[in-house]
Amino acid sequence: MREERTSWWLLPKRACATALIVTGHLIAALPHTMTRGGRAGLAHRAPRLLTALGPFFVKAGQLLSTRRDLVPERWCDALGELADEVRQPRRAAVARTLAEAGFSDAFAEFDWEPVACGSIASVHRARLADGTEVAVKVQRHGIRPVLEADLRLALLGARAGRLLPSMRDLPAEEMIGQLGGAVLRQLDFTAEHDSLLALRGNLSDHTELRIPAPVEGLCGPTVLTMEFVPDIGRFRPHGMSMARRQEVVRDVLRAVYRMLFVDGVVHCDLHPGNLCLDGEGRVVVLDAGFVVQLPDAVRRSFAGFFLNMAQGNGPKCADIVLDSAARLPADMDREGFRNAVTELVDEVAGALSKDFDLGAFAPRLFKLQKDFGVFAAAEFAFPLLSLLVLEGMIKEFDSEVDFQAEAVPVLMASFAKDVQVDSERRENGPSGGWAA
Incomplete structure (x- = not known):
């Protein structure tokens, strides 16, 4: 009962504290809103505000920084600097x-x-x-009731935000719900x-x-x-021979691809604090708090998207994005979206595989989704997040690594496994799949 009484009073207490913190930051930022340059710099104030608000908002901001399909790039860059201080x-x-x-x-x-x-x-x-x-x-x-109270406040804020013209088309409640669910799962x-x-x-x-x-x-x-695990160090290539660097890179990539394409159990938080090296130079994966079990249909869709992207099949990639989306506008220009995605995939297919840059490709795909009002499901966005976070660290070990070539054998193994599963279930009717 004591915990229930504490939780009952916690929501208004957190609401008052949040209102005071937000008001203080808005007053401090007010002079900067008078100029275009000042308004552009408001994004850089966001980490300080979220840090002052508390752990839920810090975690939500960290996750939101990955949603470049919905949030302007300068805000994503600023939120990406958030740390658990x-x-x-x-x-x-x-x-x-x-x-x-x-x-x-x-x-x-x-x-x-x-x-x-x-x-x-x-x-x-x-x-x-x-x-x-x-x-x-x-x-x-006592962290759970605090995070739950903050999630309720964030949802109330998202609903209130719909009164602003600039916020009406942003699926803020869905975003907060997804981010909040990811944060609470870590408890x-x-x-x-x-x-x-x-x-x-x-x-x-x-x-x-x-x-x-x-x-x-x-x-x-x-x-x-x-x-x-003793003697854990940062995931860095210092002191390694090039041959050893390449071994580490390929083992990590194949493991991540297996998570994504075969098992569907995805570690979505492989940042430098959770991907380390032990004293023997072996890769250590820590903190499985943000591990997502992909629904089988989503796993197949993501694998299908990646394989069709590697094969230069833009129309199929566009169809997979549309079919897996959480929400689409009623008046969406589907053909325009398919053409835009096809053009983007054609550019990737025309480049050497080792020159493929997911960090450049993903923001452009996200921008297309934003421009056409495609709200991607979190289950589809989180796997891409794990690859984006990993890419920079991997390239520090081996700038020549061929991301697509390493993925194809795992994708084909996934495809063969799914064909076998579908064959065994054929008497129960068709199951979701993807076309190579």
């Missing part, structure tokens, strides 16, 4: 979360100074009674435990890829205990 939790708060999870006496040693700290959780080094070192991810105490450490097991099972044949195993019996909704 948070204080480490108090020892008493960490201890309380451990106690409520039933793990107060689970560890022979526990380092209260976190080795990593984010807006949702902190990670601590600990030791079991048998001497095994583990990493313990502990959710910030479910039981789901993260299952995602770690799924990723480890699916990628077990990638011997150069290391995913920490959860420690059974010491995991719950707010505490996740995993094997401790």
